[in-house]
Amino acid sequence: MAVRPKLVLDNVSMVFETKGSTFTALAPVHLEVPAGKFISLIGPSGCGKSTIFNIVAGLQPPTTGKVLIDGEDATGFIGQVGYMLQKDLLLPWRTVLDNVCLGMEIRGTPMAEARDRAAPLLRKYGLGGFESLYPASLSGGMRQRAALLRTLLVDMDVVLLDEPFGALDAQTKAQMQEWLLQLFNDFGRTVVFVTHDVEEAVFLSDDIYVMASRPGRVIEQLPIDLPRPRDRSIVSSPRFVAMKKYCLDLLHMEAPAAPVAA
Amino acid sequence: MTSKSTAFPSPGPLSLFGARLRRADGPRRARRRLPTRRDWPSWSIVAFQIGFLVALIALWEIGARVGFIDPFFWSSPSAIWSTGVVYFTEGNAFVDIAHTFRSTLLGFFIGTTAGGLLGLSFWWSSNYARIVQPYIICLESLPKLALAPLIILVFGMGLASKVAIATALTLVVSTLTAFAGVQAVDKDQEKLFYSLGASRWQVFTKLVAPFCVPWLISILRVNIGLALTGSIVGEFVASQFGLGRTILYAGQTYEIALVWVAVFVLSALSMVMYVAVSWLESVLRKGARN
CATH class of the missing domain: 1.10.3720.10 (MetI-like)
Structure with a gap:
């Protein structure tokens, strides 16, 4: 018998109705994520990636379908997964340490205990010395680190990451990807990752779901069988390049005929 | 004046400088410095503030005594002071x-x-x-x-x-x-x-x-x-x-x-x-x- 997947989207769809016309944001999607795997969703804007995240996080009820976590119906329940939005959303009036503790605090952990748990992790994952600073004095990369630690510290098995590195420069982004892989190894969570960056998706994932828009849907599931742990040098291996090209071709095929740049 | 002999019709004593700035071919580049800001020392600012106040009060008092300010409507600093006390x-x-x-x-x-x-x-x-x-x-x-x-x-x-x-x-x-x-x-x-x-x-x-x-x-x-x-x-x-x-x-x-x-x-x-x-x-x- 196959191992029960951690997260299942069972024919989840999202249809908006506005005065007579209907708009399908997400055609029925079936998706199974095994425990401890890292999967990525890639696709053009408007393909329903954010809709999937909102539905899984319980922030939006799906039109049809169910979200199952460990086989239990989690549709419409908040606080069942860790969700990191594109922006870091650190509270400017809290120190970095207290920002990282926010999730635990909301879940009822006493603040002193939350701080005790968070402080060693901040030191371990590159935020040592920043604990008592306010977010305004941190660089973009550091802020994302804090936001990600806040997400991981709520002890949810499933973590949703919505383009966490989208706004970072290329060099910081590469550092952050390796940092994320380290966290992924250490924490052993199940990660669903959204990105526009195909190379990022191939580098990080076990599985890539390629999506298309109008209506938003999954067009292909692509297993990435590169060995872990992965080193940066892997990006120039023929296998990596081939998979990246395959993804790009899929995305291009789906994109409307783009006018050739002059 | 030498300006008569130059090819540029810029009048006045500054014409020499003006002429030097121009290139025979190409537009004239404006040579302008960043406006400098001169801060007076704080004591002089305070001195001006106090001086203005004193002058105002003195003018009021003198005006009320000489008669070009009607003390019935405007009173006078000395009367205000004694009333205040x-x-x-x-x-x-x-x-x-x-x-x-x-x-x-x-x-x-x-x-x-x-x-x-x-x-x-x-x-x-x-x-x-x-x-x-x-x-x-x-x-x-x-x-x-x-x-x-x-x-x-x-x-x-x-x-x-x-x-x-x-x-x-x-x-x-x-x-x-x-x-x-x-x-x-x-x-x-x-x-x-x-x-x-x-x-x-x-x-x-x-x-x-x-x-x-x-x-x-x-x-x-x-x-x-x-x-x-x-x-x-x-x-x-x-x-x-x-x-x-x-x-x-x-x-x-x-x-x-x-x-x-x-x-x-x-x-x-x-x-x-x-x-x-x-x-x-x-x-x-x-x-x-x-």
Whole structure:
């Protein structure tokens, strides 16, 4: 018998109705994520990636379908997964340490205990010395680190990451990807990752779901069988390049005929 | 002059420089330096400020004595000074100050607190906010001082009516400011809180309320001025004590020197309260960060 997947989207769809016309944001999607795997969703804007995240996080009820976590119906329940939005959303009036503790605090952990748990992790994952600073004095990369630690510290098995590195420069982004892989190894969570960056998706994932828009849907599931742990040098291996090209071709095929740049 | 012999028709003694700047081919490049700013030493600024004040008072006094200022309407600095001394030694200066000060402070605290809470309460229900909003806007546009005679009738001649007017002035501004703060809360930030499984109360206490604190702090200085205005107008309409009452009484009995004394005391009081609130503001801003 196959191992029960951690997260299942069972024919989840999202249809908006506005005065007579209907708009399908997400055609029925079936998706199974095994425990401890890292999967990525890639696709053009408007393909329903954010809709999937909102539905899984319980922030939006799906039109049809169910979200199952460990086989239990989690549709419409908040606080069942860790969700990191594109922006870091650190509270400017809290120190970095207290920002990282926010999730635990909301879940009822006493603040002193939350701080005790968070402080060693901040030191371990590159935020040592920043604990008592306010977010305004941190660089973009550091802020994302804090936001990600806040997400991981709520002890949810499933973590949703919505383009966490989208706004970072290329060099910081590469550092952050390796940092994320380290966290992924250490924490052993199940990660669903959204990105526009195909190379990022191939580098990080076990599985890539390629999506298309109008209506938003999954067009292909692509297993990435590169060995872990992965080193940066892997990006120039023929296998990596081939998979990246395959993804790009899929995305291009789906994109409307783009006018050739002059 | 050599300018006659140059090919450029630029007149005046600067033409030599002008000619040098031009290239035979190509546009002229403007040579302009960054404007420099010259700061006078602080003592000279203070000297100018004091000098201006002294000159003003001297001119007033001389004018009143020589006769080109009518002392019956404008009084004179010397008369104001002696009236002031009497007002403070024999009159009820301190009683007046205490009354005005007390009603201003009470109105300020009640109006700011109640207004802030009212504004924050709009976060809880958008339906409730939509229902109440037009009333708030009506109250905002209503000249609240016009209600002063009515408020005096309802609350009586004493402290309560002054506090009520000061509260009426500060309450609406505070409400609107807090409501503006509530509306400025980042929706994604709320989304993050809910994704962490937060209750509405947690979102309110850990996100909405702290977010609005700087908005409310920014209104404090405006409100202290408004509260003072409210108290004075209340005293104008009907009262037994207070600086406003003294100003009105002195004006009606043509004691112009006493009007000036009360006005000066009032501005001193206003400045003291303004400085105190500015200090409170800086303390709160520091506190709001922790």
